[in-house]
Amino acid sequence: MKKKDKYGYLFIAPFFVVFIVFNIYPILLTLFYTLTNYKGYGEYQMVGLDNWGKMLTDKFFGQAILNTWKIWGPNILIQLGLALILVVIFVDLKWKIKALGFFRTIFYLPNLITLASVAMLFTAILNWKYGSLNQILVTLGLANTEINWFGKPITAQMWVSTIQAWMWFGNSFIILMAGAQGLSKDYFEAARVDGANRFQIFFGILLPLLKPILLYVFITSLIGGMQLFELPLLMSTDNGLGGPSNSLNTMILYMYNQGFRFKNFGYASTIAYGVFILTAVFSVIGYKLMYGKGGVNE
Amino acid sequence: MSFRKIYSLLLVFVMVISIAGCGGGSSDKPTSKQKASNENNGTERKYEGEKLVVWSFTDELLPAKEAFEEEYGCEVEVSITPNEDYPQTIKPVLESGQGAPDVFTAEAGYVLDFVNADYYENLSQPPYHADALKNDYVDYVYATGSDYDGNVRALSWQMTTGGIFYRRSVAKEVFGTDDPKAIGDKLSSLDKLFQTAEELNAAGYRIFSGEADLRWFTNPDQIPWVDENNRLTIPDSRIDYLDYSKRLRDEELTALATEWSPAWFGGMYGPIQVGESGEETTVFAYALPTWGLHYVLKTSTPEETADGETPKNPTWGDWAVTSGPCSYYWGGTWLGVYKNSKKKEMAWDFVKFIAHDEEPFLYDWLKETGDVTSILSIQEKYAEGFEESFLGGQNHVKFFIEGGKAIDPKRMTKYDKDLDNYWNSARDDYINGLKTKEEAIQGFKEAAKAAYPDIQIN
Incomplete structure (x- = not known):
């Protein structure tokens, strides 16, 4: 029998060591904490499934799930919509837009600004009585008086959603554009010869062929969106608690506050698992909705 | 948001800025640091060659670090973490003891949490006997640095009336x-x-x-958010x-x-x-x-x-x-000795150096900064002669000292910061027309219960 060389295991060991120490161990430890009343320090007792029961009946967690969706939902529509429009413009054979690299950089720029700066920037722009947006609106006569954007849940959520879309549409555009450039020009040329208009080309050729890429953008955005945290933390009106009226209290913000602020570490661990389960479920649902049973290759 | 971003954010959270040393300006008048060093000439440099590690959320301690180094011939390493991240950063370290500081500070927002979490050395015990210093301090400052059993855990030189x-x-x-x-x-x-x-x-x-x-x-009646029976109290005011x-x-x-x-x-x-x-x-x-x-x-x-x-x-x-x-x-800095420090004597000397002993450093430093002190024994002398040009020559120190004496230490609870925030959030809901007054109060109670399940709420 041929002797097996075991050196290979040695070479792949570093990855597994790091993976076990920094991924598997924390994941299992967090699972263990869900069964305790650990406060992040000191002694703790086992409390069974109390934290899980609490999470299922927690009104604030329910609100946090809804808030996350209310912010992520419009954001993905704007983000993908805008990115797709740009892709259509750039792949159009007739228009032949030049300097794609330049535009790609420009569209991607918002993504490079640190979130803290983005939050500060928009907090200043959207300030009720002193923000430049309200000053422009009033000067142009588009509003009678300044709008208190962060005085109402709907406008606060709308703005966080818009900022999120503004930051990420460039990223989606780059990925979709790369996908579109990989498509054979023959389809588009043939369609043109057959007399198809832009709408027919978009819905009949571009969109179906881009579906796998769209799915990728959609699912990664969903996973990222479910973890929405920094903007709500930095822009909420009550020092990071998720105001106005709890409307910016997203799932991860709620987990963070429960764990690090209120020191309900055990419960925060449970929320972490809750968020994981929900994200997995939503991802599967999103996938099925887009592709039905057969998946991408249907 | 990508995982990479979350990860880099975490890295920023745990990043601690170590300050190895700072240059000081020179002036004709001897500074507190120079004075401390002059007075030390010829005296024993007690901790020669030793190193004390101090963690803080503020750079206020830097002049004290330099003066202490001169006085005792030692090195003091001050690590500063921004206040927003400080509690989260220092807690795991204090828990595990790995790389823990000898002295660390706490801000008003979480000092009650820290003094009751058994991180600080009990300074009422021998050899410190810090409770003998009770009468040296303004009530609220002394009480805030003490745990629920009345043991001194942290001290502060300042008050923030x-x-x-x-x-x-x-x-x-x-x-x-x-x-x-x-x-x-x-x-x-x-x-x-x-x-x-x-x-x-x-x-x-x-x-x-x-x-x-x-x-x-x-x-105005200084009623604490949570009473001694752990019940939430919302006074009419x-x-x-x-x-x-x-x-x-x-x-x-x-x-x-x-x-x-x-x-x-x-x-x-x-x-x-x-x-x-x-x-x-x-x-x-x-x-x-x-x-x-x-x-x-x-x-x-x-x-x-x-x-x-x-x-x-x-x-x-x-x-x-x-x-x-x-x-x-509003605010304030307290500091104490880490309970598992190996240099407790040196740490305690440092705490007293900045937060109690008039000489060789504290008094002159206070005079330089105009910080209002909580130490009763030097308050009167200190307040004398202050004429603040910004305030048209008014002696603000006298004013603030009087104000500090009126603060009832019993009003403070470890829940204050969050409950204040939630209460202001309820106020916003009410004045922005999102809720009626009763709904806003009810919303506050529910939020308080979700944050602190151990508080009893009627």
Whole structure:
């Protein structure tokens, strides 16, 4: 029998060591904490499934799930919509837009600004009585008086959603554009010869062929969106608690506050698992909705 | 958001800026540091060659670090983490003891949490006997550094009493006087404060820059959020605050600037325009504590000039400080010895060096910074002769010392910061018309229960 060389295991060991120490161990430890009343320090007792029961009946967690969706939902529509429009413009054979690299950089720029700066920037722009947006609106006569954007849940959520879309549409555009450039020009040329208009080309050729890429953008955005945290933390009106009226209290913000602020570490661990389960479920649902049973290759 | 971003954010959270040493400026007058070193000539350098590790959320300790190094011939390493991340950063370290500091500070927002979490050495025990120092301190400062059993865990050299800073010229024009006592009388209760605010409005001024200033005067009877039986208490004065806030909004008595926003600072050095449709107005007053004078009011200036110089606040000398409807405090730094430190004696000497002993460092340092001290034995001598030019020559230290004595230490609970935030959130819901008063109060109770399940709520 041929002797097996075991050196290979040695070479792949570093990855597994790091993976076990920094991924598997924390994941299992967090699972263990869900069964305790650990406060992040000191002694703790086992409390069974109390934290899980609490999470299922927690009104604030329910609100946090809804808030996350209310912010992520419009954001993905704007983000993908805008990115797709740009892709259509750039792949159009007739228009032949030049300097794609330049535009790609420009569209991607918002993504490079640190979130803290983005939050500060928009907090200043959207300030009720002193923000430049309200000053422009009033000067142009588009509003009678300044709008208190962060005085109402709907406008606060709308703005966080818009900022999120503004930051990420460039990223989606780059990925979709790369996908579109990989498509054979023959389809588009043939369609043109057959007399198809832009709408027919978009819905009949571009969109179906881009579906796998769209799915990728959609699912990664969903996973990222479910973890929405920094903007709500930095822009909420009550020092990071998720105001106005709890409307910016997203799932991860709620987990963070429960764990690090209120020191309900055990419960925060449970929320972490809750968020994981929900994200997995939503991802599967999103996938099925887009592709039905057969998946991408249907 | 990508995982990479979360990860880099975490890295930033745990990043600690180590300060190896700072250069000091020179002046004709000997500084506290120089004096400490001069007096040390010929004395034993007790901790020669040793190193003390100090963690803090503030750079206030840096002069003390240098003076202590000179005095004892040792090295003091001060690591500073921004306040927002400090509790989360230091807790795991104190828990595990790995790389833990010998001395660490705590801010008012979480000091009660820290002193009761058994991180600090019990300084009431021998050989420290810090409870013998009780009478040396203002009550609230001493009590805040003590655990629930009354053992001293942390000390502080400062107190952060609050007052109302106001513009003398506006006071003279509207009320005919700029005397702090007379103005204090006009602000001595919330009803009087509103009457004064209306007078100011009629004259084209706004009493405060923003609505947040009112929050300091909501609990004149100093009733703690949570009583000794762990029950949530909402006194009538706090409920009245919701109505007062609504009146403040409806009558537009303030300039509606958000605290810490550019407009809020703008009111400190000139008129500001309230919205595009509003008129230009001068803000009459700001509710700020001791540190507000040096770090906020004085440093608020118009933009740099073309030659790159920052102009002095043009309203310099036109301010005074007086009392509001009740005493309050805002912030503060406490420090103590880590319970598992291997250099407890040295650590305790450092704590006393900055937070108790008048000589060789503390007194002169206080004089340099104008920080208001909590140490009773030196307060009187210290307050003597202060003439603050920013406040038109007023002795603000005397004023703040009086205010600090009125603060009841029993009013403080470890829940204060979060419950205050939630209460202000309930106020916003009410004044923005999102909820009725009853709904807002109910929402507050539910949020408090979700955050702190151990609190009993009726």
